[in-house]
Amino acid sequence: MGKRAYNFNAGPAALPLEVLERAQANFVDFRGTGMSIMEMSHRGKVYEEVHNEAESRLLSLLGNPKGYKVLFLQGGASTQFAMIPMNFLTEGKVASYVHTGSWADKAIKEAKLIGDTHIAASSEADNFMSIPDLKDIQIPENAAYLHITSNETIGGVQYQQYPDTGNVPLIADMSSDILSRPFDVNQFGLIYAGAQKNLGPSGVTVIIAREELIAESPKHIPTMLRYSTHANNNSLYNTPPSFSVYMVNEVLKWIEEQGALEGIEQKNREKAQLIYDTIDGSGGFYTGPAQVGSRSFMNVTFRLASEELEKQFIKESELEGFVGLKGHRSVGGLRASIYNAVPYESCKALADFMSHFQKTHG
Structure with missing residues (x-):
């Protein structure tokens, strides 16, 4: 495989x-x-x-x-x-x-x-x-x-x-x-x-x-x-x-x-924290539109400064093997859906890619 x-x-x-x-x-x-x-x-x-x-x-x-x-x-x-x-x-x-x-x-x-x-x-x-x-x-x-x-x-x-x-x-x-x-x-x-x-x-x-x-x-x-x-x-x-x-x-x-629902929750929150920390630590390069107290740990939404930059993000991410990061057509932007089966390694790879993209386009 x-x-x-x-x-x-x-x-x-x-x-x-x-x-x-x-x-x-x-x-x-x-x-x-x-x-x-x-x-x-x-x-x-x-x-x-x-x-x-x-x-x-x-x-x-x-x-x-x-x-x-x-x-x-x-x-x-x-x-x-x-x-x-x-x-x-x-x-x-x-x-x-x-x-x-x-x-x-x-x-x-x-x-x-x-x-x-x-x-x-x-x-x-x-x-x-x-x-x-x-x-x-x-x-x-x-x-x-x-x-x-x-x-x-x-x-x-x-x-x-x-x-x-x-x-x-x-x-x-x-x-x-x-x-x-x-x-x-x-x-x-x-x-x-x-x-x-x-x-x-x-x-x-x-x-x-x-x-x-x-x-x-x-x-x-x-x-x-x-x-x-x-x-x-x-x-x-x-x-x-x-x-x-x-x-x-x-x-x-x-x-x-995985440790039933308690184990699953721990893994899900760790995955979400990786990505939200990358957004919050980007100095405004990435922004999260959802209010902090209501943030989902299943669907992490984020934006860049322009639609052109978001399109570039999607283009480069797809070349690196990332799938599904384009936001819903009704709102645009970017979205990472990190449901139970999405492994921590995929979220770590996304966080690393986001940091690299910021360095090259910031």
């Missing part, structure tokens, strides 16, 4: 090399069946064992919270933007959202198509470069739920703590930082995440929900869009994305091997 790229893609993103190698070794003949896992029935014993193992392993990493169910669905987080209000926004209730950037905005727009929607707090006034103070979040008495986006990949901002919503279910889009650190699942009514950043390949969306919350979905919505349909059928109502679920299980094993 040739040299691996320094992969900083925002998603689909880097997967652990160890997981890729294990999958490669089992790709043609899975557990002595003479078949790939992609070829076998999702109703068969072998696949169901993998499916159930992934569910239990995920809950184990989260401390085995009581009364929670894991679902493996399809359609990405974008489908969840609609499924959530369809299932929970009942008559007389209002959907409440904290607006923190592009992904929160997409969720809000979908909710508005379903029913009454309320903005509990917003960081629009500072161009979504921070997370609102938790004490400023105003939840209506008739709120069906409060929805947050735990990490905004485009702006590079992340919740450091989560709001206490009392009896109102807290729902979180954790697509870009799930399992990057320990957290208390019991704070949440429902968590959802596209797998393609921290959990595995694209194609499967993971839901972790209170069983009582998803036990009875409204009967007037389509069967496939009811959480109860999937909860009652162990996510096997229709053919699941079996290979993606298998890969999620392998990534979860890898997380266990």
Whole structure:
């Protein structure tokens, strides 16, 4: 195998090399069946064992919270933007959202198509470069739920703590930082995440929900869009994305091997600190637009003095084997997505490249 790229893609993103190698070794003949896992029935014993193992392993990493169910669905987080209000926004209730950037905005727009929607707090006034103070979040008495986006990949901002919503279910889009650190699942009514950043390949969306919350979905919505349909059928109502679920299980094993969520968090913060120290120590050559107290340790965003210099940075970085450092098209700039599977060595190489680029262009 040739040299691996320094992969900083925002998603689909880097997967652990160890997981890729294990999958490669089992790709043609899975557990002595003479078949790939992609070829076998999702109703068969072998696949169901993998499916159930992934569910239990995920809950184990989260401390085995009581009364929670894991679902493996399809359609990405974008489908969840609609499924959530369809299932929970009942008559007389209002959907409440904290607006923190592009992904929160997409969720809000979908909710508005379903029913009454309320903005509990917003960081629009500072161009979504921070997370609102938790004490400023105003939840209506008739709120069906409060929805947050735990990490905004485009702006590079992340919740450091989560709001206490009392009896109102807290729902979180954790697509870009799930399992990057320990957290208390019991704070949440429902968590959802596209797998393609921290959990595995694209194609499967993971839901972790209170069983009582998803036990009875409204009967007037389509069967496939009811959480109860999937909860009652162990996510096997229709053919699941079996290979993606298998890969999620392998990534979860890898997380266990890294010291579980405590070990993963330590590694992630060390990686992020390398790059933020380079930005902050550059004397203004690099600037970080996100407010320090809201900085993401999954998506490090930074700017240079001009767009021309940023284009030169991208050009030279690509020649050195770096991939995915161009900022999102909606905001420009530069971004390093350093999810769980991005190794420390890649972040050290980026920090060294940034220092070299400053010396040659500063």
